[in-house]
Amino acid sequence: MPELLLQFEGISKSFFGVHALQDIAFVLPKGHLLGLIGENGAGKSTLMNILGGVLQPDRGGMRLRGQDYSPRNPAEATEAGVAFIHQELNLFTNLSIADNLFIDRLPRFGKSPFINKRAARTRTRQLLESLNLALAPDTLVDRLTPGERQLVEIAKALSTGAEIIIFDEPTTSLTAGETERLFAIIQDLRRQGKSMVYISHNLGNVLELVDEIVVLRDGRVVDQGPRDDFTIDTMISRMVGRDISQIFPSRQSVPADETLLEVRGLSQPGIVKDIDLTLHKTEVLGLFGLMGSGRTELARILFGLEPFERGQIVIDGVVCDGVSVRDSIRRGMAFVTENRREEGLLMEATIVDNVGLVALPTFASAPPARLLRARGLRLAVTRVAECMRIKSGPVHRTLAKNLSGGNQQKVVIGKWLMSRPTIFIMDEPTRGIDVGAKYEVYSIINDLAARGAGILLISSELEELVGMCDRIVVMSKGEVQGAFERDEFDRERILQAAFKGHQAHQRGGQ
Amino acid sequence: MEAAVGMQKSRGKTLVIVLRHTPLILFALIFLIFGVLSPRFLSYQSFENIVKQASYIGIVAVGMTFVLLTASIDLSVGSNMYLSAVVAGLLIKHYGLPVPLAPVVCLAVGLLFGLVNALAVTKLRIIPFVATLGTLWIGRGLGLWLTKSVPVEFPEGVTQIGAQRLFGIVPLPVVVFLLIVCCAAVLLRGTAFGRQLYAVGNDIEAAKKAGINTAQVRGMAFVICGVLAGLGGFISVAQLGIINAGFGEGREFDAIAAAVLGGTSLFGGIGSVFPGTLLGAVLIQMVTIGLVSAQVDLYLQPLVQAGIIFLAVLLDSIRTRQLVRLSRRHIRIEEA
Numbered sequence A: 001m002p003e004l005l006l007q008f009e010g011i012s013k014s015f016f017g018v019h020a021l022q023d024i025a026f027v028l029p030k031g032h033l034l035g036l037i038g039e040n041g042a043g044k045s046t047l048m049n050i051l052g053g054v055l056q057p058d059r060g061g062m063r064l065r066g067q068d069y070s071p072r073n074p075a076e077a078t079e080a081g082v083a084f085i086h087q088e089l090n091l092f093t094n095l096s097i098a099d100n101l102f103i104d105r106l107p108r109f110g111k112s113p114f115i116n117k118r119a120a121r122t123r124t125r126q127l128l129e130s131l132n133l134a135l136a137p138d139t140l141v142d143r144l145t146p147g148e149r150q151l152v153e154i155a156k157a158l159s160t161g162a163e164i165i166i167f168d169e170p171t172t173s174l175t176a177g178e179t180e181r182l183f184a185i186i187q188d189l190r191r192q193g194k195s196m197v198y199i200s201h202n203l204g205n206v207l208e209l210v211d212e213i214v215v216l217r218d219g220r221v222v223d224q225g226p227r228d229d230f231t232i233d234t235m236i237s238r239m240v241g242r243d244i245s246q247i248f249p250s251r252q253s254v255p256a257d258e259t260l261l262e263v264r265g266l267s268q269p270g271i272v273k274d275i276d277l278t279l280h281k282t283e284v285l286g287l288f289g290l291m292g293s294g295r296t297e298l299a300r301i302l303f304g305l306e307p308f309e310r311g312q313i314v315i316d317g318v319v320c321d322g323v324s325v326r327d328s329i330r331r332g333m334a335f336v337t338e339n340r341r342e343e344g345l346l347m348e349a350t351i352v353d354n355v356g357l358v359a360l361p362t363f364a365s366a367p368p369a370r371l372l373r374a375r376g377l378r379l380a381v382t383r384v385a386e387c388m389r390i391k392s393g394p395v396h397r398t399l400a401k402n403l404s405g406g407n408q409q410k411v412v413i414g415k416w417l418m419s420r421p422t423i424f425i426m427d428e429p430t431r432g433i434d435v436g437a438k439y440e441v442y443s444i445i446n447d448l449a450a451r452g453a454g455i456l457l458i459s460s461e462l463e464e465l466v467g468m469c470d471r472i473v474v475m476s477k478g479e480v481q482g483a484f485e486r487d488e489f490d491r492e493r494i495l496q497a498a499f500k501g502h503q504a505h506q507r508g509g510q
Numbered sequence B: 001m002e003a004a005v006g007m008q009k010s011r012g013k014t015l016v017i018v019l020r021h022t023p024l025i026l027f028a029l030i031f032l033i034f035g036v037l038s039p040r041f042l043s044y045q046s047f048e049n050i051v052k053q054a055s056y057i058g059i060v061a062v063g064m065t066f067v068l069l070t071a072s073i074d075l076s077v078g079s080n081m082y083l084s085a086v087v088a089g090l091l092i093k094h095y096g097l098p099v100p101l102a103p104v105v106c107l108a109v110g111l112l113f114g115l116v117n118a119l120a121v122t123k124l125r126i127i128p129f130v131a132t133l134g135t136l137w138i139g140r141g142l143g144l145w146l147t148k149s150v151p152v153e154f155p156e157g158v159t160q161i162g163a164q165r166l167f168g169i170v171p172l173p174v175v176v177f178l179l180i181v182c183c184a185a186v187l188l189r190g191t192a193f194g195r196q197l198y199a200v201g202n203d204i205e206a207a208k209k210a211g212i213n214t215a216q217v218r219g220m221a222f223v224i225c226g227v228l229a230g231l232g233g234f235i236s237v238a239q240l241g242i243i244n245a246g247f248g249e250g251r252e253f254d255a256i257a258a259a260v261l262g263g264t265s266l267f268g269g270i271g272s273v274f275p276g277t278l279l280g281a282v283l284i285q286m287v288t289i290g291l292v293s294a295q296v297d298l299y300l301q302p303l304v305q306a307g308i309i310f311l312a313v314l315l316d317s318i319r320t321r322q323l324v325r326l327s328r329r330h331i332r333i334e335e336a
Helices: A044-051 A074-080 A097-102 A117-130 A146-159 A176-191 A203-209 A232-240 A295-303 A325-330 A340-344 A351-356 A374-387 A405-417 A435-450 A462-468 A491-498 B002-020 B022-037 B044-069 B077-095 B099-122 B128-147 B156-163 B172-190 B192-202 B204-209 B214-240 B251-261 B273-293 B301-327
Strands: A004-015 A018-029 A033-037 A059-064 A067-069 A082-085 A164-168 A195-199 A212-217 A220-226 A259-268 A272-280 A284-288 A310-315 A318-320 A333-336 A423-427 A454-459 A471-476 A479-485
Touching (some): A004 A044, A018 A044, A018 A059, A018 A195, A033 A044, A033 A203, A044 A082, A044 A164, A044 A195, A074 A082, A082 A146, A097 A146, A097 B192, A117 A146, A146 A176, A176 A195, A176 A203, A203 A232, A232 A435, A259 A295, A272 A284, A272 A454, A284 A435, A284 A462, A295 A325, A295 A423, A295 A454, A325 A333, A333 A405, A351 A405, A405 A435, A423 A435, A454 A462, A479 A491, B002 B022, B002 B301, B022 B273, B022 B301, B044 B172, B044 B214, B044 B273, B077 B128, B077 B214, B077 B251, B099 B128, B099 B156, B099 B214, B156 B172, B172 B192, B172 B214, B172 B273, B192 B214, B204 B214, B251 B273, B251 B301, B273 B301
Parallel strands (some): A033 A195, A033 A212, A284 A454, A333 A423
Antiparallel strands (some): A004 A018, A212 A220, A259 A272, A310 A318, A471 A479
8 A cells, every 4th residue: 555645634615605625535645646637617726726835725634744734825835845737837938947947946156145057057957857858958938839848847846856746737738749758757757756636638648647536526526546447438427427428519500502711822921821721601610730730820810810921811702812800800700719818818807898898899879979888788798608608607797717717718709709700710619628618619619600600610639620520621831731521531641631741850759 | 942941040040139139239320320420429528428427317227127127117216316315415414414424325215215115016015107106206295395395405525426436537426337237237147036036027926836925026126226216316416416306307217218228128027237228228328418419409309319219119119029920930931
């Protein structure tokens, strides 16, 4: 029986009278890797924030190595050997790797206030080497890829001598190769006797990686046990508390012949080249590509966020040579961004303010005053929130930052629904949200298509595109490498197209 | 194709290097223009004047840089200069304070001023813009109440300090300025506090999670800024010998302009004291004196000055955008 490292003893926490956690109790043995799964809002993050000292429990406590452990802030947690790698990385992009690793305890010359930069560099180099990361300690974090940044975070955790490392959705912004590298490192750390908590919505990864699984639902532990007791299906059914017969809802419409959006020979040097694309009415068109294939950049060009040099964008038969975001919105286009926290949502604003943002002008009173009809706006937003099944308090009081990831995504989509667009560009709309919320987002997409909209669905999850789309266009290196109709969906061929242009450069790299 | 790619890369790299050093290049450019316009500008005397007159604003701007790096702002430095000098002047006049203690008094008042700002921002959680706007009026008001808006004259001993030269060559204000720049540069680059200042300016939430005492770091920036504003007040008065009710008014904007011209971002986390703020402060003074030597119409001078500052800041914002664009990864390499 391995030594018990950490025990949760009846932890409860509520926010504004809503129970986020109730009587959480489980143990983390030394050297074990524990998968913590649950839908968004199940309480995973709250629990880990308590472990990491960010939040304090209302009732209950924790024991670390048999001792009472109740960190009042992240620094105390670090001191006790608990490191928390957040989903949004906590790195300072304007500083070097070495500065980032030691920002709270830079090595000094004796008792003087001066930093011993050589010592900092040497220790950084050692840590980076232990992770097989070939980077100079003085490199600015600004210059690193998301994958490299993730590994720097791990190096930071190791530099504090952490014995427990919490990973919160570590793979969302990593490429397949970077993910594998991360997993190899996690396995390595386990062999060294580190204990880890791994939170992810990617259940396949969880099953592949962890020793034990704890399932949270509505703030309670609903199941726990060794990994072998679980399959992806049982994990899902325990998480949502009901059986999901299908991950993808069935489509209710077929693509019409009418063209909504046509792209001809669109080029922007260094970004995309000769893109041809057609989106029909009631069609869900998938855009697949690896990270850095240019799919997000193409979406940004189509919506008018980035310029293009050559080519045409035709919307409803009208040619636009250059587009601005306002033109795009006026022509009935909507853009659900990949990064909802940074681009799609005003985190400090209420649901009404967020959802109403795009459609504000339509809720203005008669000129010249053009005052906002607040009640009308609130009613309209409430309707959208109900039809999107956004789970929240009153829409005019709940702030976006207090919503779970899935509900935030619904707010982003709801924002666009208010202006009744006909063309939706959705970039990774289900990233980082749980299975139940994914299903709801898929249903919303199907509904939109059935009502006559065209949807350009961008995703790096091929399963999602195969499950949802009428057609899939594959991009690589900024060019369209192939298009597949629904009856010729073949994962292998799609992936081959996505890797086109990659083999020559990085043979055997992954 | 390999060669073409290489060339494109190196061209991009040169552009990045040029853009990263805009303050320096701008500095050289303006220097050359005035040099061509007026030979008098190129004399040693005019160099000395430029740096000497830049010194007090430079010292204040160094303090401002600390505050700006944490993504805050201190609007009260002008009033701080005024109040510090007023208190020192009155103490000398009415209480027989020995002249050599005058700078100490200025530093002490500046320190107090900085502490008030720090407490207002970190403990009372007033946003810096409003907090320091408040202390701007409090400082000015106190000074006016103490002096009844009568100009305060300083004894000759004070101006003698200002006129002293190190080794008989370098004017004392310049020495103090350079010393402050050196200390500040070491503090920013070589100490944990300096690095944490940059971290807080980059992402305060992340800084909290990294276990940095963000309140302490931000507060410390305001305290340093306050102390240096007090010192700036003394250096200025040591050159003038008298202060009237308008002393220091609007200097906060000169200090901000000097820091920003030197490449410090108003959004925090980016900037330096050396060479940044040093160049910025000297650049502003260079324009002022250059315009005089080039005999530009007196009434046109403020307009030209404003135009040059505007141009510099515009260049800076273009630079930032270009840098973002150039450092972005390219998905494909275009064939020539």
